[in-house]
Amino acid sequence: MKIETIAQNIVDNSEKKLKEIYFVACGGSLVDMYVANYLLEHESLTLTSGWFTSNEFVKFPPKRLGKQSLVILCSHSGNTLETINAGKIAKKAGAQTVGFTFNEKADLLETADYSYIYDWGNEREVSNNPMALIMTLAVEVFERIEGYNNYSNFKEGLERIDTIVAHAEDLVQQRAKAFANARAGEKIFNIIGSGATFGQIYGFAICSLMEMQWLNAVPINSAEFFHGPFEVTDKELPFILTLSIGRTRSLDERVKKFLDRYAQKIEVIDAKELGLDLINESVAEYFNPVLFYSVLSQYRKALANVRQHPLDVRRYMGKVKY
Amino acid sequence: MKIETIAQNIVDNSEKKLKEIYFVACGGSLVDMYVANYLLEHESLTLTSGWFTSNEFVKFPPKRLGKQSLVILCSHSGNTLETINAGKIAKKAGAQTVGFTFNEKADLLETADYSYIYDWGNEREVSNNPMALIMTLAVEVFERIEGYNNYSNFKEGLERIDTIVAHAEDLVQQRAKAFANARAGEKIFNIIGSGATFGQIYGFAICSLMEMQWLNAVPINSAEFFHGPFEVTDKELPFILTLSIGRTRSLDERVKKFLDRYAQKIEVIDAKELGLDLINESVAEYFNPVLFYSVLSQYRKALANVRQHPLDVRRYMGKVKY
Incomplete structure (x- = not known):
């Protein structure tokens, strides 16, 4: 599924209007999410965003986590236990979830409403690496929920x-x-x-x-x-x-x-x-x-x-x- | 002015209902604000919070900064230029500001609607150090805006x-x-x-x-x-x-x-x-x-x-x- 389609589905299938987007992963995958959170934190007038290392999210999820939340998860191997558990907690709270991984048989995909299997290895196609993809998803959701005045420049x-x-x-x-x-x-x-x-x-x-x-x-x-x-x-x-x-x-x-x-x-x-x-x-x-x-x-x-x-x-x- | 009084005044004098609390400082003062932001990020259902190093806040303040925002600033010397500038930007955007400092003649106080001159040196009275004071202010505002179910335990x-x-x-x-x-x-x-x-x-x-x-x-x-x-x-x-x-x-x-x-x-x-x-x-x-x-x-x-x-x-x- 294309990133734009995932974003559209998230917005269409949301029981409540989205209010929060959480970025949850560990180590290198968490690193790749920093910019998406930074963008929303600076640009959005209505969306609250948060950047969490998976095990902190698991042990103490934000109280507001619920049906109005979107949780974006990423695990390169797809089997990072902390991130899978974070997905379970997000689902239990009623949040929508998206899982990014390189592994098409990843356990992470079981707790993700939407999944994106990215390619890896082509160092020259960075627009398809998880960092750019996750930022793009954040922008596509942001554009649909609130409107982003620099959307076309971003694309x-x-x-x-x-x-x-x-x-x-x-x-x-x-x-x-x-x-x-x-x-x-x-x-x-x-x-x-x-x-x-x-x-x-x-x-x-x-x-x-x-x-x-x-x-x-x-x-x-x-x-x-x-x-x-x-x-x-x-x-x-x-x-x-x-x-x-x-x-x-x-x-x-x-x-x-x-x-x-x-x-x-x-x-x-x-x-x-x-x-x-x-x-x-x-x-x-x-x-x-x-x-x-x-x-x-x-x-x-x-x-x-x-x-x-x-x-x-x-x-x-x-x-x-x- | 007592912390509780500052919190009450902030809520009473707010033209719009408070929606965001930003914690802005540099180095050791920023460090001391981490826990207050952490508490709100985890406990609040309605307040968005953010933890910013002053010069990043100055160069690129969040777009939502406005009359519905509270910006809490801290500078031990009271003359940290980046933090003073952050206060000016917050004021210009219409936000309410509180300045914490050890220096009663601090330049920071000029851009702060409310100020708190804390004592320093009594290592045994940590409930009056900036870390505890700023967290207390956050809790007092949180209690008044939304209600904090563990307020009495916190006190x-x-x-x-x-x-x-x-x-x-x-x-x-x-x-x-x-x-x-x-x-x-x-x-x-x-x-x-x-x-x-x-x-x-x-x-x-x-x-x-x-x-x-x-x-x-x-x-x-x-x-x-x-x-x-x-x-x-x-x-x-x-x-x-x-x-x-x-x-x-x-x-x-x-x-x-x-x-x-x-x-x-x-x-x-x-x-x-x-x-x-x-x-x-x-x-x-x-x-x-x-x-x-x-x-x-x-x-x-x-x-x-x-x-x-x-x-x-x-x-x-x-x-x-x-």
Whole structure:
């Protein structure tokens, strides 16, 4: 079923007018939902939205969860127990549910009123990755419930993002290799960004570096940097800083100015230089994380190569009981 | 003006019925607001709430911000520019504003319809620290707008928390010293907790360790730990784990079980053992962060002593321009 059709069905089949949209998942899938929640939190006049790690949602769901709620769930494997349980709780409360997964036999689909099996592996078709798909579903529902004044610009952005990302991936290949060579021996990174991008900042820290490379990483919001975290800055500590397109860009630029002066190991990834300004400025910032996910994936791939630590090696996940 | 009076005035003077409460601050003050937002997000059927770092709120305020909104601001010094600007934007949109500060001549007070100058320094009167005060204001408004079924239990909790915290602070003195002696040479910590406590997990990382000790620290939600971060676990990496009272406790216990097996440098701080279960279980979990803030402050004090790095030393904040 197409995303637009799912959105239409949700609205048509709702017993009560939708009032809340909850985004519920764990780890990398939760990361991918940050931007959809960010968009609704900033743009909607009527919809309440929430971003929950599955097990917190399971242990303590919001009291308002009910027939007027939509719960969007995502599990790449489709069998993440916490997310399946979150789906059960949502259903029991009367909410409508949508499950996103890569696995067409996923247990998650049993608790989902609607399901979307996404493709995976074609890195150049980011408009079909879970991040873009979930954001699109949020926008399609938002458009139908309330009307989104930048709806057509958003849809146009979706049509352009694949080309922008493909171009950006090519552009950063050499930089990513140089970064990996220079930073192969580091044990800790500070990852910084703002606005809609922050989900990917958190995600690059916990998934790409901690999970896939067993390296510690601190995710920091650019707007928070000068209120504590910046005191760790010195010439030895490596930073990765994203410069987003959009309303929070000046916050990232302020961090850059500081780091240029007091740090030395700085990798800056600039959405503007990478071509994201080809998307209409009313919506471009929501595509920052889509771009940064793909570009940062080139960095982690390069790092994994140089460190001879393949991205799929785990010591606990799927190896031991916990 | 008493918190109850401020709440009553807000409700009485509201041109439109309150629909949103936003918590806006930076760094340590933002940390202190996490629990108030968490409480409303979970308990309220009608109020939308949001937790924003000031400069993100300034650059991109939610579109719904208006006469039906309440914006609660906090700046310890009272002169945090980003938070003052957030107050101006809230006022311009027609929202009501409350400013919390320690400084009675604070610039923040100029953009605040209501102000609360809190005391500071009496570590044993936590019911009057900004965290408890802001949560109390949120509860008092919530009670008046919608009714909070655990209101009287919450008020009773406020009466008990000072005694519990004082007792807990005494209890952890020796442990904090032992922790500081054992961990004085570490450069990176993972800080873990869940639920209402997570604000303090983030705060201990960015303020107590990064800002005050120039040590890197990764804040991790217990519910997220097994979805990425746990792959960094080994016997060399130091962990600080809070076991909260309440609905998310089992998530913390799951982390403890894992760490007991695969890590060695583990400091566990248990709200139950420290007496938080003296508060009615319907509201006890909201007092976790109040307890943990005070208890963790003993740990940071001990660490600062052993490391001979006083808590008020800065190299950038107030020293250089940025």
